[in-house]
Amino acid sequence: MNAYQLVKPLLFGLPAETAHDAVHAGMRVAQRTPAARALRDRYVVDDDRLRVDAFGQRFPNPVGVAAGFDKNARVPSLLASLGFGHVEVGGVTAEPQSGNPRPRMFRLREDEAIVNRMGLNNNGADVVGERLAAAAPDAPVPVGVNLAKSEHVSADDAPADYRYTYERVAEGGDFFVVNVSCPNSEGFRELQNRDSMAAILSTLRDAGASPLLVKLSPDLPDPAVEDALDLVTELGLDGVIAANTTTDRPEGLRSHNRAEEGGLSGKPLEPRATGMVRFAAERVDVPVVGVGGVFTAEDAYRKIRAGARVVQLYTGLVYRGPSIARDINEGLLDLLERDGFDSVEDAVGADLD
Numbered sequence: 001m002n003a004y005q006l007v008k009p010l011l012f013g014l015p016a017e018t019a020h021d022a023v024h025a026g027m028r029v030a031q032r033t034p035a036a037r038a039l040r041d042r043y044v045v046d047d048d049r050l051r052v053d054a055f056g057q058r059f060p061n062p063v064g065v066a067a068g069f070d071k072n073a074r075v076p077s078l079l080a081s082l083g084f085g086h087v088e089v090g091g092v093t094a095e096p097q098s099g100n101p102r103p104r105m106f107r108l109r110e111d112e113a114i115v116n117r118m119g120l121n122n123n124g125a126d127v128v129g130e131r132l133a134a135a136a137p138d139a140p141v142p143v144g145v146n147l148a149k150s151e152h153v154s155a156d157d158a159p160a161d162y163r164y165t166y167e168r169v170a171e172g173g174d175f176f177v178v179n180v181s182c183p184n185s186e187g188f189r190e191l192q193n194r195d196s197m198a199a200i201l202s203t204l205r206d207a208g209a210s211p212l213l214v215k216l217s218p219d220l221p222d223p224a225v226e227d228a229l230d231l232v233t234e235l236g237l238d239g240v241i242a243a244n245t246t247t248d249r250p251e252g253l254r255s256h257n258r259a260e261e262g263g264l265s266g267k268p269l270e271p272r273a274t275g276m277v278r279f280a281a282e283r284v285d286v287p288v289v290g291v292g293g294v295f296t297a298e299d300a301y302r303k304i305r306a307g308a309r310v311v312q313l314y315t316g317l318v319y320r321g322p323s324i325a326r327d328i329n330e331g332l333l334d335l336l337e338r339d340g341f342d343s344v345e346d347a348v349g350a351d352l353d
C-alpha cells in the first residue's frame with residue numbers, strides 16, 4: 001500500500017476544492033524544504049529514451065501537468081520534483097478573478113472523472129507574472145502559461161486583453177497557450193470561431209509570443225477543428241493542445257455528479273481526446289500535445305502513438321496521486337521496449353497511416 005492510498009480516503013472525504021487547496025498548501029510547504037530533494041529521488045525517472053523536443057523546448061519526459069492544477073504558478077518546481085516533465089500554469093487572465101461560486105468542482109468517483117465550473121479563478125496577470133519571473137530559474141522543466149480572456153471583456157476586445165496578460169507573463173514562461181476552449185465562462189468558446197481566433201493569435205504573434213500554442217475544445221465539430229488547424233498552419237503557430245474539458249456527458253457515466261454543470265475531465269474523456277489528437281496530428285506538421293483521461297502508461301502511449309509528442313494530465317493526479325508521473329514514465333519505457341522503439345520520439349504517430 002502506498003502513502004496515497006492512506007491519504008486518499010481523507011482527501012476524498014473533503015469537498016473536491018477543499019482537498020485541492022489542502023494538497024496545494026502541503027506542496028507549497030514541501031517545496032521550501034529538503035523534502036523536495038527526497039521527492040525527486042523517489043519520483044524522477046531520468047532516462048534519455050523519455051526525452052522529447054517540441055516547439056524549441058527540451059522536455060526531460062513527455063508527461064506534464066495540464067492547465068488548471070497550478071493556476072497561480074505556485075508549485076511548478078514541486079511538480080517537477082514529482083517527476084513531471086513540464087508544467088502548464090494558469091489559466092491566467094489580465095485581472096484577478098474569483099471565479100464562480102462554490103461548490104464548483106465535483107468528483108465523479110465511480111467514473112474516475114471530475115466536473116468543474118471554476119470559471120477561471122486566478123490571481124491575475126500582474127501577480128502571476130511576477131511570481132513566475134521570480135521562480136522561473138528554480139523549475140528544472142519547461143513552464144508553459146495558459147492565457148485566458150478576462151470575464152468582462154467582449155470578443156472584440158479579447159486580442160488586447162490576451163496581449164496584456166501575455167506581456168505580464170512573458171519573462172517567466174517557456175511557452176504560451178491560448179485557451180479559447182474553457183467551457184465555464186460565458187461566450188468563451190465562441191472565441192474559437194475563425195475570425196476571433198485569427199485576431200487573438202496574430203495579436204499575440206505581433207507581441208512576440210513564442211512558442212505559441214492553441215488549446216481546443218473536444219466539443220468542436222470536425223469542420224471547426226479543421227478551420228482552427230488551418231489557422232495554426234497559416235499563422236505559423238508552434239503547436240496544438242487537444243483537448244480541454246467537455247460539456248458532453250458520454251453514455252455510461254454512473255456518478256450522480258454527472259448532472260452538475262461544467263466541463264468533464266478524466267477517464268470518460270480519454271477516447272474523444274485521443275481521437276482529437278489523431279485528427280490534429282493528421283492535419284498539422286507542428287507538435288500536438290495530448291490531454292484528457294491520461295491515468296496510466298497505456299493511456300499516455302495511446303496518445304503518443306496517435307500523434308502526441310507530449311501529454312498532460314490533471315484528473316489522473318487526483319485519482320492516482322503523486323506517483324503518477326513516475327508510474328507512467330516507467331511504464332512507457334516498458335512499452336517502448338516491448339514494441340521495439342528506441343525512444344518516445346520514435347513512437348510518436350506510430351498508429352497514423
Ligand SMILES: Cc1cc2nc3c(=O)[nH]c(=O)nc-3n(C[C@H](O)[C@H](O)[C@H](O)COP(=O)(O)O)c2cc1C
Binds near residue numbers: 294
Ligand atoms: C479543476 C480544473 C480546472 C481546469 N482549469 C483549466 C484552465 O484554467 N485552463 C485550461 O486550459 N484548462 C483547464 N482545465 C482542463 C485541463 O487542463 C485538461 O484539459 C482537462 O482536465 C482534461 O485532462 P484530464 O482528463 O487529465 O484532467 C481544468 C481542469 C480541471 C479539472
